[in-house]
Amino acid sequence: MELFNVYPLFDVEPVKGEGSYVIDKNGQRYLDLYGGHAVISIGHSHPHYVTLVSAQVEKLGFYSNSIQNPMQKELARKLGEISGFPDYSLFLCNTGAEANENALKLASFKTGKSKIVSFKNSFHGRTSAAVVVTDNPKIKAPINFRNDVVFLEINDLGAVEKELATGDVAAVMIEGIQGIGGIRIPDPEFLRGIRELCTKYQSIFIIDEVQSGYGRSGKFFAFQYADVRPDLITVAKGMGNGFPIGGVLISPDFEPKFGMLGTTFGGNYLACAAGIAVLDVIKSQKLIHNAEEVGNYLIRELAKIEQIKEVRGLGLMIGLEFEGDISDLRKKLLYEKKIFTGVSGNNIIRLLPPLSLKKEQATIFIEKLRETLAELS
Numbered sequence: 001m002e003l004f005n006v007y008p009l010f011d012v013e014p015v016k017g018e019g020s021y022v023i024d025k026n027g028q029r030y031l032d033l034y035g036g037h038a039v040i041s042i043g044h045s046h047p048h049y050v051t052l053v054s055a056q057v058e059k060l061g062f063y064s065n066s067i068q069n070p071m072q073k074e075l076a077r078k079l080g081e082i083s084g085f086p087d088y089s090l091f092l093c094n095t096g097a098e099a100n101e102n103a104l105k106l107a108s109f110k111t112g113k114s115k116i117v118s119f120k121n122s123f124h125g126r127t128s129a130a131v132v133v134t135d136n137p138k139i140k141a142p143i144n145f146r147n148d149v150v151f152l153e154i155n156d157l158g159a160v161e162k163e164l165a166t167g168d169v170a171a172v173m174i175e176g177i178q179g180i181g182g183i184r185i186p187d188p189e190f191l192r193g194i195r196e197l198c199t200k201y202q203s204i205f206i207i208d209e210v211q212s213g214y215g216r217s218g219k220f221f222a223f224q225y226a227d228v229r230p231d232l233i234t235v236a237k238g239m240g241n242g243f244p245i246g247g248v249l250i251s252p253d254f255e256p257k258f259g260m261l262g263t264t265f266g267g268n269y270l271a272c273a274a275g276i277a278v279l280d281v282i283k284s285q286k287l288i289h290n291a292e293e294v295g296n297y298l299i300r301e302l303a304k305i306e307q308i309k310e311v312r313g314l315g316l317m318i319g320l321e322f323e324g325d326i327s328d329l330r331k332k333l334l335y336e337k338k339i340f341t342g343v344s345g346n347n348i349i350r351l352l353p354p355l356s357l358k359k360e361q362a363t364i365f366i367e368k369l370r371e372t373l374a375e376l377s
């Protein structure tokens with residue numbers, strides 16, 4: 001059987017990971033400024049992570065959500081504590097799209113409404129409700145087009161109020177920092193404004209922190225720069241450092257009912273072991289602080305490179321916008337300089353490295369990038 005061919009692939013076969021490096025089958029090391037698409041939070045093969053996940057698989061890998069699993073409670077407690085949302089409750093699932101799907105359902109259950117306000121250039125996933133609120137017609141099948149979603153310009157609070165004032169809106173959904181859309185940060189006043197409007201018009205405020213959360217921005221959640229409290233927060237990617245796990249943090253205003261949400265695999269023992277290890281390491285190695293410090297250094301130094309049109313980002317979630325197409329630049333960085341980077345559109349490089357990236361490794365990237373740009377000019 002062949003694989004269903006939906007991914008354009010680079011000609012690299014990684015077989016091992018160590019901190020901020022991946023190593024291919026020929027023993028070649030690559031500096032990882034992509035983190036497997038913002039997933040590697042604590043670094044590849046972190047010893048504490050390897051120990052917890054390995055020990056768990058030896059004991060018990062899976063049962064179901066119909067028995068007592070204290071690891072889920074431990075994960076929820078640690079997440080509540082480190083994020084500053086100890087009074088919220090946690091629903092565990094497996095992916096970012098699933099987290100958003102459940103958040104949208106909760107908003108609709110609670111308000112009895114179905115209209116959603118989303119934003120231009122947003123990405124929330126590919127499953128049915130998540131793709132409906134994603135601003136990319138190319139990844140929607142005919143069943144995914146609905147007319148009860150509007151895509152507004154980010155930072156246009158007047159447009160948000162106009163929609164909410166109709167009284168029909170179940171939720172406003174926004175990314176903490178737009179990732180796939182090109183590292184675009186909503187203004188703090190805009191987020192605070194949405195908070196007020198959602199309260200005023202009885203709509204649910206959902207912030208998608210699937211990519212920007214878990215310390216990546218230099219705060220646990222990117223929206224914490226705006227000091228707001230959304231009703232629902234979705235997480236995934238960095239949560240398991242590669243083990244599939246996602247979650248919805250749910251404000252105390254929501255009342256659970258048996259059967260309201262559910263999943264077979266969500267919250268399984270291995271996912272919990274991975275999730276607990278990630279939070280332990282983020283805390284003990286002060287990785288949020290590291291993301292802020294190394295991120296600020298990168299942003300400052302990259303802004304000095306004249307070929308870059310604009311540098312945007314917070315912490316270790318950084319976009320480098322160029323005038324023209326960057327595919328040759330990325331290929332050269334990968335194949336010649338041995339550095340993985342991410343992309344957005346055809347002219348934005350996205351940096352999403354492990355939160356444990358060291359300043360020396362950031363310096364290597366800056367030097368190699370300068371070198372490559374000089375070679376290409």
Ligand SMILES: Cc1ncc(COP(=O)(O)O)c(C=O)c1O
Nearest residue numbers: 095096097123124125179210211
């Ligand atoms: C902001 C955001 N939300 C949701 C998703 C979907 O996550 P997943 O691919 O785990 O379903 C992504 C994935 O890139 C994302 O960046």
